[in-house]
Amino acid sequence: MKKSLSVRGKNTFQSEVTNIGAFGFWLMVEEQEYFVPFDDYPMFKKASVEQVFSFQQISPTQFHWHELDVDIELEALKEPNRFPLIFTK
Structure with missing residues (x-):
């Protein structure tokens, strides 16, 4: 019998982008909104x-934008002062 490591089922994490503005966007995660500033x-x-x-919540605390090749950890949105570096490629 051949085994597969492919993931089955549906992603049950609750998250969505709720608004995009001139300075960033809002990400709703489990009833809590977090601001993602374009400056950061x-x-x-x-x-x-x-x-x-177009993003995917790949774990309870990690978000991935495939087309942009960007990952954001929820902790960085909850406590941005603990993560003072600005993301660059």
Whole structure:
């Protein structure tokens, strides 16, 4: 019998982008909203609306934007002062 490591089932994490503004966007995670500022995450500044909305929550605390090759940890949004570096490629 051949075994597969492919993931089955549906992602049950609850998260969504709720709004995009001039200075960043809001990410709703389990009933809590977090602001993602473009100054701290400049790769989103030139992204299309579709690219910002197109993300995957790959764990309870990690988000991935495949088209932009960007990952954000929830802890960095909860306590941005603990993560003072600005993301660059």
